[in-house]
Amino acid sequence: MIETPGLLITIIGFLLVLGPLVFLHELGHYVAGRWFGVKAEAFAIGFGREIAGFTDRRGTRWRFGWLPLGGYVRFAGDMNPASQPDAAWLQLPPHERAQTFQAKPVWQRAIIVAAGPAVNLLLAVLILGGFAVAYGVDRTPATVGRVVEGSAAERAGLQAGDRVTAMGGRSIETFSDLSFYVVLRPNERIEVDYLRDGTARSTEATIAAVVQRDRFGNEAKIGRFGVERSTPVYAPVPLWDAPWHGVRLVGSILRGSIDGLGQIITGRRSIEEMGGPLRIAKTSGEQFSLGWPALVSFVAFVSINLGFINLLPVPMLDGGHLMFYAIEAIRRGPVSARAMEWAFRGGLAVLLALMVFVTVNDLGAFGVWRGLAGLIG
Numbered sequence: 001m002i003e004t005p006g007l008l009i010t011i012i013g014f015l016l017v018l019g020p021l022v023f024l025h026e027l028g029h030y031v032a033g034r035w036f037g038v039k040a041e042a043f044a045i046g047f048g049r050e051i052a053g054f055t056d057r058r059g060t061r062w063r064f065g066w067l068p069l070g071g072y073v074r075f076a077g078d079m080n081p082a083s084q085p086d087a088a089w090l091q092l093p094p095h096e097r098a099q100t101f102q103a104k105p106v107w108q109r110a111i112i113v114a115a116g117p118a119v120n121l122l123l124a125v126l127i128l129g130g131f132a133v134a135y136g137v138d139r140t141p142a143t144v145g146r147v148v149e150g151s152a153a154e155r156a157g158l159q160a161g162d163r164v165t166a167m168g169g170r171s172i173e174t175f176s177d178l179s180f181y182v183v184l185r186p187n188e189r190i191e192v193d194y195l196r197d198g199t200a201r202s203t204e205a206t207i208a209a210v211v212q213r214d215r216f217g218n219e220a221k222i223g224r225f226g227v228e229r230s231t232p233v234y235a236p237v238p239l240w241d242a243p244w245h246g247v248r249l250v251g252s253i254l255r256g257s258i259d260g261l262g263q264i265i266t267g268r269r270s271i272e273e274m275g276g277p278l279r280i281a282k283t284s285g286e287q288f289s290l291g292w293p294a295l296v297s298f299v300a301f302v303s304i305n306l307g308f309i310n311l312l313p314v315p316m317l318d319g320g321h322l323m324f325y326a327i328e329a330i331r332r333g334p335v336s337a338r339a340m341e342w343a344f345r346g347g348l349a350v351l352l353a354l355m356v357f358v359t360v361n362d363l364g365a366f367g368v369w370r371g372l373a374g375l376i377g
Helices: 007-035 106-135 175-183 239-265 277-290 292-310 318-331 337-365 368-376
Strands: 040-055 061-075 144-147 163-167 189-196 199-206 208-213 219-224 227-229
Touching: 007 040, 007 061, 007 106, 007 277, 007 292, 106 239, 106 292, 106 318, 163 175, 175 219, 175 239, 239 292, 277 292, 277 337, 318 337
Parallel strands: none
Antiparallel strands: 040 061, 144 227, 163 189, 189 199, 208 219
8 A cells, every 4th residue: 555645744854854954054155154254145045035034243144035945155255156256356345355255265165165065964974873873783794694596696606604795896794785785786797706615706696676666656676686684783883983884874875876876877777766856855755754763864865965966066066166176276276257157057057957857757756747648648
């Protein structure tokens, strides 16, 4: 039976996921800017017309827009999308110009820009590290407890008692590492390194593909190797060791995101799997209906991907700014204003096209296009 959390739960879940993440992302920019003496003129959560807001004693307007799909911090001197000095900036009085973003050295501007994604990743480290303390860590070794009959593992010649050490050239330490690697690679042929009675061996296997459906009716094609774990081993994690486990888990998820993006680019994974705000909203409601631990875990996952996406070297994103700052540092001079203008126009076009595409994908995942086709037919 398919469950649906309902519209109200979906809206609340979406706001609980995206609202704090956008706020913390922009707060990272804001705090770093203040640290280096840059005046913030506006701190916005949401786009569009302001529905509520106030101005603090430093002159920063804190505003909330009606469309909760993002936010921004507008620093003094941000007179164009590329944050480049222009004629208007040069006309500012010296004391005001000193408080602008453009007046700061390139390394300070880079830290201000990188602080947003860094806060998103740090939040995920804290959440996942906290879960490690609360629930322990799965340390079950990647030892085969049983081989499923007719599976990819059986065809590759693996047997119970074999210890998998690497898959596709990537080191495997625990059974969780094995599962995470396999799930992302349906239909892929990989090399499997393992130990049998202390002797190193190697074989090749084609990971099977299965379509998995959850309680909400969501379908996903995942990889399945066909091995079962031996006796599970869960170890408690002391508080002082939690950050390391948080970093390790964030690194694993980041690597998975990079692998998934590479699979889409190379055509090994369907572009229909790319989702946007509508799919995030749907999943937020589903996770919220499962309870707070599930919702907080989803917050960590979205936070990691928000940080990762913003670090991509695409103009208009934080990573695009960092790319130009790196060029500026190497050249010992800024990129020309005309080149920056065209780059950011192109970046905006790419982001708008991507937003339209993922929205169409989301609507397709909800069955909208099938419904329209049925009406037309």
